[in-house]
Amino acid sequence: MTESRVDNVAKRILVLGGGTGGYVAARKLAEAARKQGLDLEVTVVADEPWHDFRPLYGDVALGAAVPDEVRASIVDAGRRFGFRVLVDRVTRIDAGERAVETEKGGRLGYDYLVVSLGVRYGWEAYPGLDRYGYHNYTLEGATELGKALARFKGGRIVLLVPETPHRCGMYPYEAVTQLAETMKNRGIKAEVVLLTRERTGKPLAALGTDVSRVWWEKIQAAGVEMVQHDGNVEVDGERGVVRAGNVEERYDLLIKVPPSRLPEPLARSEGFQLKQDPRWAPVRPRNFRHPDYDDVFMVGEHSMPPAGLPTAGIPVHFAADYAADQIISEITGGYPVAGYAKTMTCVGYWGTSGYAGTCEIRYDEKEQRNKLYCYTIMTSPIIRLMKEAFYKSWIAAMK
Known part of the structure; x- marks a missing residue:
């Protein structure tokens, strides 16, 4: 030492x-x-x-x-x-x-x-992923995605998660529920599809059945379709299609999550x-x-x-x-x-409301790794306001 x-x-x-x-x-x-x-x-x-x-x-x-x-x-x-x-x-x-x-x-x-x-964002890991679609994993990317959403007049929005784990596991589920509600508020007819590698076919399964159930209910209530792919992803931007070994999804607007490298x-x-x-x-x-x-x-x-x-x-x-x-x-x-903290509270958006959950962190001596045991605390519009306030105060405190 x-x-x-x-x-x-x-x-x-x-x-x-x-x-x-x-x-x-x-x-x-x-x-x-x-x-x-x-x-x-x-x-x-x-x-x-x-x-x-x-x-x-x-x-x-x-x-x-x-x-x-x-x-x-x-x-x-x-x-x-x-x-x-x-x-x-x-x-x-x-x-x-x-x-x-x-x-x-x-x-x-x-x-x-x-x-x-x-x-590092490994866009090169899947054919076409580096050439087609929008993302908000950089500030420049978020700005371009905002412009694309402003131009969008209706159709099929596919949010592609090529692999897991990826940066911010809750993001795709936050994004699709917010997109569905945003399009509804704008009076735009849109189908929102989450095309994911989540092996269970249910959201945030790694955080336990309680957390997964709450998010699954919200995704269904928002009218979002969740489709599971097999990992062999290819983006055909010329035809506006995402292909995998088990599925093919057409899109009018593609939003993508970068593979982590x-x-x-x-x-x-x-x-x-x-x-x-x-x-x-x-x-x-x-x-x-x-x-x-x-x-x-x-x-x-x-x-x-x-x-x-x-x-x-x-x-x-x-x-x-x-x-x-x-x-x-x-x-x-x-x-x-x-x-190290023994509990970790996670908060998220879903449309105009918000989600708060807690994960207990326990160290497994046999496997020599941490394990999470998570449950839902609250769902309420006030959680969204709290999350927004915390995020913006983080930057304000540095200035």
Whole structure:
């Protein structure tokens, strides 16, 4: 283990990624340094100067939010909260030498490394997926999807989920119910189809029968058709058709969910690609450390499935917070750590109303991974208002 002590040498903490995990970890570390008088050098390496709150992209596409409500300067946030931001692109991690290489030629050393690089969108994984359809997984994509929805005069909308798990598991179900209600409110005749790889044929089955039942009832009430495909997906944009081995769906408007792939810097780094499934990065599910390096914390979406958790902002947030606590504990020689959160509350939209559910997180000693036990708390329009308020206040608090 890394030596636990307080001394006169500044501890260099390098945080890779300026998204949710990177921001949460860097802010907590910097604030602890200020409050406890610790000599820490906290540096975030981000490939762009913006911190985007990605869950709001769907609101941008549907006209419920504007781009200024979605992003804030991570550089300005660093100045405000006390961490340094280096706008550069990570190219490789040399964990054996405790160094990170960047695109601009830098080689950065560290005492602790927090890795939160999200996922890469693997549009190339299925024929035609990179060429046809719209998405709202980037701000630019959300803007283009918004324009396409404004032009849409009626017909068949297909939302394609080529594989699971993907970024934000609840998104497709939120999207189709909102699309159905939006079209109804606009007086547009539209069939909304969710074409998914969900193997059970029911929504959010991994979160348990109670959560799945509630969402299934809402999907049916919204008039959304849910179709299960076999994974052999091909998009024929010339004919406006999505084909799979067991189904063929015609569309007038195609919305797509990107396959998740390992970020390139991790794929190029020795020991940072999971052998059992190269889409993900290795992690110790109990404490989010790298299996081979105690001074490296893997808290991005790239490491959530191997930990038994969803690829979503909430588990990333908690993992980053826990990683920061562990680092502070080791540096101070015993600062008490609360541990990873044992419950996780998820909220979602469905049309004008909202959903709230809780997942208990239990560590399975035999399987050495976390398991989720989820149930519904409440469905109400007030949940939608609460979610909107939280999302927009996240960005407002950074400005």
